[in-house]
Amino acid sequence: MTMRSARIIGTGSHLPERSLTNAELARQLDTTDEWIRSRTGIAERRIAAPGELTSDLAVKAAEQALSQAGITAESLDFILVATTTPDLVFPSTATIVQRKLGAGRFLMPACDIQAVCAGFIYALSLADSLIRSGSARRILVIGAETMSRVVDWQDRSTCILFGDGAGAVVVEGSPEPGQGILSTHLHADGSYEALLRTDGGISHGLLVDPTSGRGLAQMRGNEVFKQAVKALEGLVDETLAANGLDKSQIDWLVPHQANIRIIHSTAKRLGLPMERVVMTVDRHGNTSAASVPLALDEAVRDGRIQPGHLLLLEAFGAGFTWGSALIRW
Numbered sequence: 001m002t003m004r005s006a007r008i009i010g011t012g013s014h015l016p017e018r019s020l021t022n023a024e025l026a027r028q029l030d031t032t033d034e035w036i037r038s039r040t041g042i043a044e045r046r047i048a049a050p051g052e053l054t055s056d057l058a059v060k061a062a063e064q065a066l067s068q069a070g071i072t073a074e075s076l077d078f079i080l081v082a083t084t085t086p087d088l089v090f091p092s093t094a095t096i097v098q099r100k101l102g103a104g105r106f107l108m109p110a111c112d113i114q115a116v117c118a119g120f121i122y123a124l125s126l127a128d129s130l131i132r133s134g135s136a137r138r139i140l141v142i143g144a145e146t147m148s149r150v151v152d153w154q155d156r157s158t159c160i161l162f163g164d165g166a167g168a169v170v171v172e173g174s175p176e177p178g179q180g181i182l183s184t185h186l187h188a189d190g191s192y193e194a195l196l197r198t199d200g201g202i203s204h205g206l207l208v209d210p211t212s213g214r215g216l217a218q219m220r221g222n223e224v225f226k227q228a229v230k231a232l233e234g235l236v237d238e239t240l241a242a243n244g245l246d247k248s249q250i251d252w253l254v255p256h257q258a259n260i261r262i263i264h265s266t267a268k269r270l271g272l273p274m275e276r277v278v279m280t281v282d283r284h285g286n287t288s289a290a291s292v293p294l295a296l297d298e299a300v301r302d303g304r305i306q307p308g309h310l311l312l313l314e315a316f317g318a319g320f321t322w323g324s325a326l327i328r329w
Helices: 022-026 033-040 054-069 093-100 116-133 190-195 221-242 260-270 288-301
Strands: 005-014 018-021 044-047 078-082 110-113 138-146 164-174 180-188 196-198 217-219 252-255 310-317 321-328
Touching: 005 054, 005 116, 005 288, 018 022, 022 033, 033 260, 044 164, 054 093, 054 138, 054 164, 054 288, 078 093, 078 116, 093 110, 093 138, 110 116, 116 138, 116 164, 116 180, 116 288, 116 310, 116 321, 138 288, 164 180, 164 288, 180 221, 190 196, 190 221, 221 260, 221 310, 221 321, 252 260, 252 288, 260 310, 288 310
Parallel strands: 078 110, 078 138, 252 310
Antiparallel strands: 005 164, 005 180, 018 044, 138 164, 180 321, 196 217, 310 321
16 A cells, blocks of 8 residues: 555653743842843743653653554654764663663664754654655654753853753554645755764763853854844745645644743744644743643643644754644544
């Protein structure tokens, strides 16, 4: 049977137990709850417990997605994990997730995708291509991060932004055209590396060193904001044009949860009221590759997203990398 499209048949998510509020940050930094909210829209973010790994969050999100889909891990053909904060340099977090799900003995391929905040969209695009080509029938796609491990907690410009969490989807081939993932669109421009990065890594001979502050996240926020707005506006237009659609036909925007001002800008480009934008940034902060699947799962489970709805998923991250997915639910 030829698979003409790939559709999402299950979603899941998981957040660490600990919530770090703006008020707590204000007790240790020169900042206030009002300052953070007005510039980012963030009120709190979740922080992984000591010893709680990216793979732990990923597995819990995956188990929810598998349960909602009504399948077991053994029936998967591929596992993709989008993450910037892997458990180890190697092996991949995806293979660790495979083992923890009890699916290691079934030998399905598993690998990580690193495109920072756009990682989940990149991984979803790869899953779509694998299914359309006939290389796989059912794929688990996860976005999972422990961004708190690469944050400089003395730098108020970055530490207020990031949180930890994981979201997952199960993607399955379908013979029905015009359903599921209609198109994906990916871009990257490495010339902007210096605007959002960490300054350490394996080739530099240095991983994360909180004592010296090396290897931690650095950002030139105003410049990132300008580039993100510009790139996402173009991405919206590209996605609609590729599918012969008008912006009025979009039912839901499910954006990367980085900053309330960027989300507002994209919604304005689409002419969407904020009531049709899935928002979690106030409670989750920026969870990088986890943010889109976390938001998607929330809107699916609370009933906002219904069969037949047209969804635009988009994300922008360091690299720069950015991408979108248009989905008929």
